[in-house]
Amino acid sequence: MNGYRVAVVGATGAVGTRMIEMLEQSNLPIASVKYLASKRSAGKILKFKKQDITVEELVPESFEETDLALFSAGGGVSKKFAPEAVKRGAVVVDNTSAFRMDPEVPLVVPEVNEKALYRHKGLIANPNCSTIQMVVALEPLRKAFGLKKVIVTTLQAVSGAGNRAIQELHDETEAVLKGEKYEPEILPVAGDKKHYQIAFNPLAQIDVFEDDGYTHEEWKMIHETKKIMSNENIQVTATCVRVPVAVAHSESVWFELEKEGATVSKLQEILKKAPGVVLEDEPDKQIYPQAVNAAGKKDTFVGRVRPDQEQPNAFHLYCVSDNLLKGAAWNSVQIAERLHALDLLRVPK
Structure with missing residues (x-):
């Protein structure tokens, strides 16, 4: 051929x-x-x-x-x-x-x-864009230490809702800055009953609400993660927020490992070698992932790796990726x- x-x-x-x-x-x-x-x-x-x-x-x-x-x-x-x-x-x-x-x-x-x-x-x-970047960041850590629990809060760009949502963000921002009235039509969900301002205003709704109070986006992150990792026992919960950013999703991820012995330096070394991951984690130099730097790139950028102060064997990380590319x-x-x-x-x- x-x-x-x-x-x-x-x-x-x-x-x-x-x-x-x-x-x-x-x-x-x-x-x-x-x-x-x-x-x-x-x-x-x-x-x-x-x-x-x-x-x-x-x-x-x-x-x-x-x-x-x-x-x-x-x-x-x-x-x-x-x-x-x-x-x-x-x-x-x-x-x-x-x-x-x-x-x-x-x-x-x-x-x-x-x-x-x-x-x-x-x-x-x-998979869903927000799920992809999270599992790219967590999988190498899971392989090394096992993964018991994940709690994620996403900060998702409007481009996840399509070109019309990007235009709505631009037009709405311009109107707000000029002191003019603007009637939202797309966000948070084009087909839902109400629409809200996204300019300067994060919205704690992506996709429609399910009967249990979770949005369908949150449902996707929970169940897709388990399917991709072939492990129904991983405990996952999510809060998904639409933010006034055009491109690139950001996520704050709390995770608990199964095996003991993990340290920040060990996790960082694993992430440095992980496929599809770029480690940006030098707090003393104010180096950490940012949406403006991730836009247009294929990788998932990971930083802010640190231990949880209350829960043994638990850590935090922050990951950012272009939702239209890797996502x-x-x-x-x-x-x-x-x-x-x-x-x-x-x-x-």
Whole structure:
């Protein structure tokens, strides 16, 4: 094979455009690309390595003669069209929540559970953005000392809610600074009953509220972490907050280890060598991860590693990552690269 025939579903969106960028930078052999989106976006012209590509309307037949399909157009679109792609012989990497908790679908972060790719049946799920960066940071520590409990508070960028949310942050900030009135329409959740100001105002809601008082975003972090790490016994709880930042999620993570003997210096040495991790942890020099520095980069930046003052064998860390790259587009393309390297980029017979 000279290369793969690749389709990007949701090509005009915040994640879709980054998927294109990641494919352009990828070592994946690509013979052709196809951009797919809604009827409204069909006809737009996007680039792939300086070549003009016309966006096509997404239909089931779009996946004829396609080897790899990267999806990021919403859960409803994935539920309808991902099976159609697999049926026509394409391997699907899906960036929505549609299939993440399906026991038949691997939920993969390559640095953490690449071996799960061996059991794919044509469809691989990309985890939630906030989950990905947390497990990238915690997995090397889990391997060394075991992991008993995790309590995480996230500070999530508005780009997690799409391009319209980014524009709302910009327009709203400008209006507030000018003393003008602005009526929010997108955040915290476009489809929910009420919308609130995000400019200068963190919102303690990402996705809809469940009956138990947790948001669905918090539910995802809890259950996806256990699935990715293949351990239902890890105790996980989360509070997810939307903050007035355009790109890059930040997380304050408290964790308790199973084995004794961990020290800050030992944890730092492990993190220095961990795949996908950049350690930025020099408090005496005021060096720690920041969203403005992480935006546009593929890595997960970790710092503020310190022991808990009250709980033995417990520690804190702070991690930051570009939610549109490692949290979405890059992790998806990275999965495709690993499928290629492992000779798994095909639908099993």
